[in-house]
Amino acid sequence: MLLTLSTTDRSTNSPKMEHIVIIGNGISGITTARHIRKLSDHKITVISAETDHFFSRTALMYIYMGHMKYEHTKPYEDWFWKENRIDLKRGFVESVNTAQKSLQFADGSSMNYDKLVLATGSKPNKFGWPGQDLDGVQGLYSKQDLDALEVNAPNNKVCQRAVIVGGGLIGIELAEMLSTRGIPVTFLVREESFWNGVLPSGESAMINRHIVSHHIDLRLGSNLREILADENGRARAVVIDETGEELACDLVGLTAGVSPNIDFLKDSGIELGRGIKVNRLLETSAKDVYAIGDCAEQREAIGNRRPIEAVWYTGRMMGETLAQTLCGNPTEYKPGHWFNSAKFFDIEYQTYGWVFSDRNKADHEQHFHWAHEDDTKCITVAYHKDSRLFLGINTFGIRMRHEVFDRWLTEGRDVDYVMSHLKQANFDPEFFAHFENNINQAFAAQLQTA
Amino acid sequence: MSRVDKSMSLAGGPPVAMKTGQKVGTLLGLFGLGILTLATFNVSLPNQGLWLALALLSIGGGILVYSKSLYKDTLPGIKNHGVWLKSVSSRGFWAWVAGIALTGFYIVLYFFAELLGQGSGGAENTGLIGLFDPLSYALKGQPASQWFVYGTLYTLAILAFGIKFIWKYRHNSYEKIRTGSVMFFQTVFAFLIPEIMARLNGDLPYYDLKNVWPLNYYLFDQWNVDGLLINGSFGLTLLIWGIASILVITPILTYRYGKRWYCSWVCGCGGLAETAGDSFRQLSDKSRSAWRVERWVVHSVLVFAVVTTTGVIHSYLGDGSQYWFSRGTFLIAVGVVLTLLFGLIWKYKRHELKKDARYGAIGYLVIILALIGLHFSAASDNLLIFQTHEVRSTYGFLIGSVFSGVIGTGFYPIFGNRVWCRMGCPMAAILGLQQRLFSKFRITTNGGQCISCGNCSTYCEMGIDVRAYAQKGANIVRASCVGCGICSAVCPRGVLKLENTDTQGRINSNDVLLGNDVDLMDLVNQR
Ligand SMILES: Cc1cc2nc3c(=O)[nH]c(=O)nc-3n(C[C@H](O)[C@H](O)[C@H](O)COP(=O)(O)OP(=O)(O)OC[C@H]3O[C@@H](n4cnc5c(N)ncnc54)[C@H](O)[C@@H]3O)c2cc1C
Ligand code: SF4
Ligand code: SF4
Numbered sequence: 001m002l003l004t005l006s007t008t009d010r011s012t013n014s015p016k017m018e019h020i021v022i023i024g025n026g027i028s029g030i031t032t033a034r035h036i037r038k039l040s041d042h043k044i045t046v047i048s049a050e051t052d053h054f055f056s057r058t059a060l061m062y063i064y065m066g067h068m069k070y071e072h073t074k075p076y077e078d079w080f081w082k083e084n085r086i087d088l089k090r091g092f093v094e095s096v097n098t099a100q101k102s103l104q105f106a107d108g109s110s111m112n113y114d115k116l117v118l119a120t121g122s123k124p125n126k127f128g129w130p131g132q133d134l135d136g137v138q139g140l141y142s143k144q145d146l147d148a149l150e151v152n153a154p155n156n157k158v159c160q161r162a163v164i165v166g167g168g169l170i171g172i173e174l175a176e177m178l179s180t181r182g183i184p185v186t187f188l189v190r191e192e193s194f195w196n197g198v199l200p201s202g203e204s205a206m207i208n209r210h211i212v213s214h215h216i217d218l219r220l221g222s223n224l225r226e227i228l229a230d231e232n233g234r235a236r237a238v239v240i241d242e243t244g245e246e247l248a249c250d251l252v253g254l255t256a257g258v259s260p261n262i263d264f265l266k267d268s269g270i271e272l273g274r275g276i277k278v279n280r281l282l283e284t285s286a287k288d289v290y291a292i293g294d295c296a297e298q299r300e301a302i303g304n305r306r307p308i309e310a311v312w313y314t315g316r317m318m319g320e321t322l323a324q325t326l327c328g329n330p331t332e333y334k335p336g337h338w339f340n341s342a343k344f345f346d347i348e349y350q351t352y353g354w355v356f357s358d359r360n361k362a363d364h365e366q367h368f369h370w371a372h373e374d375d376t377k378c379i380t381v382a383y384h385k386d387s388r389l390f391l392g393i394n395t396f397g398i399r400m401r402h403e404v405f406d407r408w409l410t411e412g413r414d415v416d417y418v419m420s421h422l423k424q425a426n427f428d429p430e431f432f433a434h435f436e437n438n439i440n441q442a443f444a445a446q447l448q449t450a
Numbered sequence: 451m452s453r454v455d456k457s458m459s460l461a462g463g464p465p466v467a468m469k470t471g472q473k474v475g476t477l478l479g480l481f482g483l484g485i486l487t488l489a490t491f492n493v494s495l496p497n498q499g500l501w502l503a504l505a506l507l508s509i510g511g512g513i514l515v516y517s518k519s520l521y522k523d524t525l526p527g528i529k530n531h532g533v534w535l536k537s538v539s540s541r542g543f544w545a546w547v548a549g550i551a552l553t554g555f556y557i558v559l560y561f562f563a564e565l566l567g568q569g570s571g572g573a574e575n576t577g578l579i580g581l582f583d584p585l586s587y588a589l590k591g592q593p594a595s596q597w598f599v600y601g602t603l604y605t606l607a608i609l610a611f612g613i614k615f616i617w618k619y620r621h622n623s624y625e626k627i628r629t630g631s632v633m634f635f636q637t638v639f640a641f642l643i644p645e646i647m648a649r650l651n652g653d654l655p656y657y658d659l660k661n662v663w664p665l666n667y668y669l670f671d672q673w674n675v676d677g678l679l680i681n682g683s684f685g686l687t688l689l690i691w692g693i694a695s696i697l698v699i700t701p702i703l704t705y706r707y708g709k710r711w712y713c714s715w716v717c718g719c720g721g722l723a724e725t726a727g728d729s730f731r732q733l734s735d736k737s738r739s740a741w742r743v744e745r746w747v748v749h750s751v752l753v754f755a756v757v758t759t760t761g762v763i764h765s766y767l768g769d770g771s772q773y774w775f776s777r778g779t780f781l782i783a784v785g786v787v788l789t790l791l792f793g794l795i796w797k798y799k800r801h802e803l804k805k806d807a808r809y810g811a812i813g814y815l816v817i818i819l820a821l822i823g824l825h826f827s828a829a830s831d832n833l834l835i836f837q838t839h840e841v842r843s844t845y846g847f848l849i850g851s852v853f854s855g856v857i858g859t860g861f862y863p864i865f866g867n868r869v870w871c872r873m874g875c876p877m878a879a880i881l882g883l884q885q886r887l888f889s890k891f892r893i894t895t896n897g898g899q900c901i902s903c904g905n906c907s908t909y910c911e912m913g914i915d916v917r918a919y920a921q922k923g924a925n926i927v928r929a930s931c932v933g934c935g936i937c938s939a940v941c942p943r944g945v946l947k948l949e950n951t952d953t954q955g956r957i958n959s960n961d962v963l964l965g966n967d968v969d970l971m972d973l974v975n976q977r
Pocket of ligand 3: 899900901902903904905906907916917920921940941942943944945946
């Protein structure tokens with residue numbers, strides 16, 4: 001681990017020392033705490049009901065697959081917190097009293113705050129399916145979920161088939177996880193093609209094929225009707241809505257998206273929507289209470305972004321921003337160009353700027369799609385039909401540079417410039433085959449036919 | 451996880467259980483090892499050449515059969531399933547068995563070669579070493595020695611496990627080419643050329659051309675230098691090659707490509723670590739305390755190497771009639787070179803060095819200079835306060851044998867595959883200083899894409915906490931990085947790229963990462 005955070009450059013030190021309490025030790029809460037410590041001497045307490053220390057939620061799958069142990073997923077060593085005077089408290093906050101500025105814990109104790117940061121993350125969606133609370137039915141979000149999975153599906157003898165409901169990023173991770181233990185997986189995806197609410201059709205179709213090549217029983221256009229119980233109240237089978245087919249299974253993974261984890265705030269008087277309503281300063285309706293990360297809901301969406309952005313990066317960015325505000329330098333949350341990434345089994349995916357799915361794209365958004373014949377690499381470039389302004393890129397199986405696309409988006413480059421400079425954006429390891437020439441030939445051919 | 455015992459719950463299932471092919475491969479390999487064991491215990495094997503061939507083919511073939519079975523039904527991609535669930539790769543029971551067996555082998559090899567059948571005083575080889583005689587005669591026309599046996603097995607391991615590695619990383623050209631390179635250098639430079647040179651010219655000491663001082667710590671020993679010099683201009687060329695390697699070739703290549711050109715493309719120790727040791731890379735210690743220990747230990751070894759080599763050369767130089775230098779000139783030359791070196795680093799790179807590195811550099815410079823000065827005043831045949839040859843043999847024992855062999859390789863399954871390279875190799879220390887201070891090499895971080903998952907840090911064999919840099923958008927510029935490229939390979943978000951480009955902006959660090967408000971980035975990151 002690297003250096004201790006320095007407290008010497010307190011450019012924006014506020015005079016009074018305050019007690020800043022952060023509920024949630026995920027990426028958003030921890031980023032806030034680290035930055036407050038860099039900027040000030042405020043007393044900082046981070047509360048979590050989940051784990052003693054910050055760990056990387058995005059790495060949960062690697063623990064089950066045996067790539068890492070839980071310890072490896074902690075981004076900071078345990079000494080870090082004490083050395084940087086960030087107090088950690090394990091406990092579940094049952095309610096918040098904004099008038100008295102106090103928190104009540106499940107164990108009956110309480111704590112006062114001067115400023116409160118809500119960074120409570122998400123919980124898996126459950127859509128009222130019959131049987132959704134049976135044993136052997138679970139989501140994949142928390143460390144506890146992972147522990148449960150280790151009980152429900154330790155190997156392919158205890159778990160002879162798993163059914164996953166919901167074709168998103170967590171669903172496909174769960175499918176990969178289970179398949180590494182030789183557990184047959186049936187993957188129910190509501191859409192006609194995997195994640196096609198986000199991905200353009202060419203990409204989505206490629207991922208469909210890739211999922212199948214990993215021996216996953218992919219069922220597109222399939223919904224869950226109900227989960228059936230055995231005599232012990234454990235899930236024994238699911239029924240598929242469209243066909244009425246009954247599928248025997250030992251585990252049902254519910255991965256149909258997440259929603260903000262805010263039930264404990266119901267009576268707090270803080271204004272809630274689907275998430276905790278915040279303005280651009282990340283302030284909630286209650287004085288000295290802020291919300292960031294997965295649980296925050298912007299009153300007005302920012303640009304093309306959704307009001308609730310449940311991704312790692314936005315949690316971090318909100319944390320970086322809020323720390324400024326809390327240390328006397330009020331700063332609006334102004335995220336830059338959109339970017340994201342994921343991995344579908346063996347295929348890496350990165351996106352910069354906006355590329356919308358066929359379903360969601362506007363009329364002016366034109367796509368250029370290139371696919372490699374090995375069916376593991378493709379890109380889609382989005383641009384404005386008339387002005388030819390470059391809007392964004394999705395890239396699969398080819399790594400590209402964030403910094404270069406961010407710059408091109410800021411400079412307002414047109415698609416022709418981007419295509420002819422694509423080499424500059426390549427981020428694949430040395431000696432990897434390059435495809436810019438093929439891509440540009442295909443692009444030129446498309447222009448001629450268009 | 452407290453309620454379930456992982457190893458039990460997983461028993462018999464993937465990814466831990468072995469497939470049939472893996473079992474066959476294991477048995478085949480054990481059969482080959484069994485022959486070698488029988489030979490060690492002097493079970494007489496008629497037609498040694500045949501049995502030797504059978505043994506080597508079984509070991510190599512076993513490894514290949516095992517690997518084929520492991521990877522054949524998989525799609526190209528990262529193959530770390532079950533690494534921390536399997537006993538052998540997670541410091542479990544089998545790891546200890548393997549560690550103890552390997553360590554035992556090294557102890558016998560280094561200190562009790564007669565147990566392996568080394569014939570002494572003109573007696574014929576017996577046992578294991580005797581078994582290797584036919585191959586040794588075929589290659590160099592001399593009987594085998596313990597080092598010949600070791601060299602053969604070592605090369606076999608690099609070749610067979612190298613093929614396994616290439617299978618494992620078949621989607622990654624960098625890994626494939628790099629592994630091809632270490633396999634080539636081991637086979638040709640460390641194994642074939644020296645043996646063939648010995649055949650052509652019996653007096654020439656074993657010389658692995660790619661083994662650079664100070665890794666080759668006996669390069670400047672009197673017996674070696676004399677051995678080279680009596681071979682006339684050819685030997686002299688080799689000696690000059692040895693000096694040029696460290697003073698000219700190494701700095702240039704390290705400037706252009708980083709220390710990886712040596713440590714993970716050429717070096718034999720690195721070659722074994724990358725191939726046979728690959729299954730253990732995740733065991734390296736990433737804690738801050740390990741890093742502190744590492745910096746002190748490896749740089750102390752370097753100082754020790756410089757001091758002993760100086761001492762050794764000094765002790766046989768005499769007054770200048772036998773070689774070209776006299777002792778006095780030599781010591782003064784060493785002192786001047788070191789002072790110049792430190793002076794330059796101090797002048798240009800002071801601000802880039804962490805405080806303790808600076809203290810270390812100053813401290814050691816003072817020690818070396820003081821000790822050399824001491825020698826002048828005492829004007830005795832000793833270097834410093836010790837007898838030179840004692841210092842020298844202590845070095846050979848501690849660093850050459852115990853550290854590089856017994857701990858370095860024997861403990862692969864416990865401490866990881868690069869303990870020696872990280873803590874004990876003086877060559878790595880020199881290259882590391884060059885890489886940190888004067889090189890175009892770095893690992894670039896891809897903007898704000900890191901999700902702090904930890905794969906990179908976990909699989910860094912050098913124990914570098916790669917994530918600590920990646921998650922703050924900083925490039926990785928570390929003395930110890932051997933450029934194996936695995937952090938980049940295992941990163942699920944495409945965040946890391948090994949590159950040689952401009953030295954401008956090579957060392958950076960961002961508090962606010964790319965993707966956030968531009969004004970905020972400017973405000974916070976400019977200092
Ligand atoms: C399996 C998985 C994979 C993912 N992969 C990616 C990815 O690849 N890329 C990406 O961008 N995003 C990914 N995400 C999403 C990303 O992890 C989240 O957006 C991010 O972790 C949210 O961070 P947060 O700080 O807002 O909340 P969290 O990390 O959820 O932290 C909130 C914490 O607050 C605690 N808490 C909540 N309420 C209380 C209470 N009342 N009292 C005490 N403690 C409380 C919770 O227990 C939790 O520990 C993934 C998510 C999952 C589950
Ligand atoms: S930092 Fe990366 S390239 Fe360097 S030694 Fe570690 S894993 Fe290898
Ligand atoms: S492996 Fe990649 S994403 Fe994970 S911590 Fe390392 S750099 Fe970040």
